[in-house]
Amino acid sequence: MNGAATRARIIDAADQLFYRHGYEHTSFAVIADAVQISRGNFYHHFKSKDHILGAVIEARLAATRQLLDQWETEDADPAGRIKKFIHIVVANQVDIQNYGCPVGTLTAELAKLDHPSRAAATSLFTLYREWLRDQFALLGHADRADALAMHVLAFSQGIATLSNAFRDEELVQREVQQLCDWLSFLLP
Amino acid sequence: MNGAATRARIIDAADQLFYRHGYEHTSFAVIADAVQISRGNFYHHFKSKDHILGAVIEARLAATRQLLDQWETEDADPAGRIKKFIHIVVANQVDIQNYGCPVGTLTAELAKLDHPSRAAATSLFTLYREWLRDQFALLGHADRADALAMHVLAFSQGIATLSNAFRDEELVQREVQQLCDWLSFLLP
């Protein structure tokens, strides 16, 4: 087995397990089981569990950058791009109902653990924040672009949290619709 | 030492520790340390760690009911009561910055753990939901009172999550102001 490939499979499995069951609750044993390697083999690829978390966050950052870039090429209209972001909670509805938002729940857990990677997890939020800010600036709201970005971000987090708590699809549809209506009032 | 008093002190310490460091991360050892009892003594008062969690959620439910009742007597105006709810994120800003919303973060953790007390934790949300629904009904919006309640709930959760992630006080002030403005448009 190629070393880099094993490393990638560890990151991939840990990513999913951290999301579904939380960082702390995910032991080496279950990751090893998912990747089909022995527990001892881990330490050839990573120094510690914390280092796996670091690699997982790096991978999520890269995936998020790629997603945002893709949206830029797919949609020439900044408003359409923002709508794509707003609809994440609909597109990922099943996962969010079961496990919440991957970014929001990770930052919350790491804050409680006072974990060294807490800042890195927050930078996942920052990626969305700055991208949204750019879109609002393009729409002619440069003066309050960051505030609008945070507004959208906050709303998405709120919907995700309640979607996870109540598993209510109607709620998600309704709130997403309202946020899109709010957005349309900001268009030139 | 009185038995009931010890039990109450265990619940109180566990409540704080579960909130600050998460349920799973909080061991018997640290609770015992906080309450100043031995680990073995726990099992005279509770069958298991899960049972402590159950008691903590019960206590939180009782405290929440008391708070909502207090707001009813303090403020005769339903709009004023809703504003009191909205301002929770300001009143508890320091704790929320450090540990997030006690309800939102607990439900999220228990969902990931697929924990038996998950539904009980969600009922904390339901308490606020139904209380807010009643206030909106009193304001003459009985037809969409639940949707409005969930809107306020979602927003508060979003603000709490971002307040915890970014520790940004201005964001909280700004979003709370906006939500209050939105509320004033609903008044008769």
Place this chain on the structure above:
DNA sequence: GTCTATAATATGATAGAC
């Protein structure tokens, strides 16, 4: 009701053979 002692297990991490 509270304590000490201890069981049974799971955890993150290391050593060394292949």
Place this chain on the structure above:
DNA sequence: GTCTATCATATTATAGAC
């Protein structure tokens, strides 16, 4: 690069003395 064997520790939980 992967494995087995193992360490040191932490965890929930129990047994029994006081």
